[in-house]
Amino acid sequence: MRKNKKERQQLLQETIGDTPFITDEELADKFQVSIQTIRLDRLELSIPELRERIKHVAEKKLDDEVKSLHIEEIIGEIIDLQLDESAISMLEIKKEHVFSRNQIARGHHLFAQANSLAVAVINDELALTATASIRFTRQVMENERVIAKAKVVMGESEKGRTTVEVNSYVGNELVFSGEFDMYRSNPAQR
Amino acid sequence: MRKNKKERQQLLQETIGDTPFITDEELADKFQVSIQTIRLDRLELSIPELRERIKHVAEKKLDDEVKSLHIEEIIGEIIDLQLDESAISMLEIKKEHVFSRNQIARGHHLFAQANSLAVAVINDELALTATASIRFTRQVMENERVIAKAKVVMGESEKGRTTVEVNSYVGNELVFSGEFDMYRSNPAQR
Structure with a gap:
């Protein structure tokens, strides 16, 4: 109604x-x-x-500044960043991101957005991905806008790694989720 | 000696x-x-x-022809392809693939090479990645050459999916491994 x-x-x-x-x-x-x-x-x-x-x-000044990579190396636009806590970015899916045959976004672009956000959220000069477990839950089409939200879920694992969870949405729909296990040179300060 | x-x-x-x-x-x-x-x-x-x-x-004629995407959409150069069995590609890591800070290859390029190879090996008009589990085992530096080898390990799972294992090497060293669970529109013919 x-x-x-x-x-x-x-x-x-x-x-x-x-x-x-x-x-x-x-x-x-x-x-x-x-x-x-x-x-x-x-x-x-x-x-x-x-x-x-x-x-x-x-235009809101980001609370923190990216440390682990140059900001222009992030795939998508950073919307919010709290180092070692959380981060948000946005990626507009354009022609160059989709399969020409069916206009479905190619998985590696969603992966790149999420992975670079997982790197960016780390409060360390060196952050590298060790392992990742990912899931594509809904096809993303050309002209859709993907909002990725990263959350640091474990400040430090037994191997001095940090786990970052990234969920990406189009509107309210979850389109991608990933858990990234990140190497860093210094342990998290939490 | x-x-x-x-x-x-x-x-x-x-x-x-x-x-x-x-x-x-x-x-x-x-x-x-x-x-x-x-x-x-x-x-x-x-x-x-x-x-x-x-x-x-x-230049050796590929035994099979890529079905699931346009060959130029594959990241890297296809060296060998046997549909629903195995595939090999090569990616030269150049300046645009590395972090400017440390010349280490960015994870999403290795992922893109492996993932597009996992798509290419599928003998179907439609192949999409459902989930992936990946591991970066050694840093790859600028000017290194990454050989990705894809192998179809399960022709068909309970959900009509196909599992593709991809291992990527620089020389004899494993630098990346991933297991990709692929959606397809028609079940594998094996």
């Missing part, structure tokens, strides 16, 4: 608060209204369009 | 037979002689230089 305007606008505000990278198309789908309606809702609620929301998040 | 010339030339011939992509530098190291000596040995034995050996292998 479609909601009335007031209910919809309240839910819209909550949805964008929870998942700031959701597109107008996805919102229209979710609330079963036209994209035009979503745009009007956003105008009335003074919620900027997606591109502005992303710029805003990206 | 260094071997005499006859012994060395015999071993050299065997070594190149077993590992055709070994460089003159690696051979010189192995036999504790100069590169010049290796070159003279090759001349006497009429063994072409590495570049020629690679070209020769690459």
Whole structure:
């Protein structure tokens, strides 16, 4: 059942608060209204369009600075970073990321986003991947936007390694998950 | 102990037979002689230089043809391919593949080589990676040459998936190993 305007606008505000990278198309789908309606809702609620929301998040000064690699070596755009704790990045899937035959994103790009985020979150000059266990849970298509969230789950294992869990989403759907076991030159400070 | 010339030339011939992509530098190291000596040995034995050996292998008509993706979408050069059985590819690690800080190859390039080979070996129009378990066993440096060998280990699992094992080597050293569980649209014919 479609909601009335007031209910919809309240839910819209909550949805964008929870998942700031959701597109107008996805919102229209979710609330079963036209994209035009979503745009009007956003105008009335003074919620900027997606591109502005992303710029805003990206311009927030990162709490920490990447140590383990040059920031331009990260695959995707870093949105948030707390060294040895958590990190978020965004990758827009473009033509060069998909199989030409079916427009499905190639696994190694999702892997590269997640793996470079797992490297970036480590608070150490040297961080290298030892092992990884990964799962592709839903196909990602051209023009979708993948948000990867990394979390340091074990500060230090018996071998002085750090385990980083990365979950990647399109909207609310999990598309990739991985557990990365990282070498580092100095043990975590937690 | 260094071997005499006859012994060395015999071993050299065997070594190149077993590992055709070994460089003159690696051979010189192995036999504790100069590169010049290796070159003279090759001349006497009429063994072409590495570049020629690679070209020769690459020009051999592949027994099978890649089905699951366009051949130019494979990361690395396909050296051999037997659909639903095995495949071999080679990737030269260049400047764009390494961390600028330490010239160590970035994990996602080794992953991309192995993963695209696991896709290529599948005898099906559609092949997608479901899960993977991977291990980086030795750092790979700029200018090294990585040979990935894929082997189909289980033609079909309970879910209609195919398991592909990929081991990647620099010379005789294992640098990467991975087990890829692949979705496919048609079950394997073995």
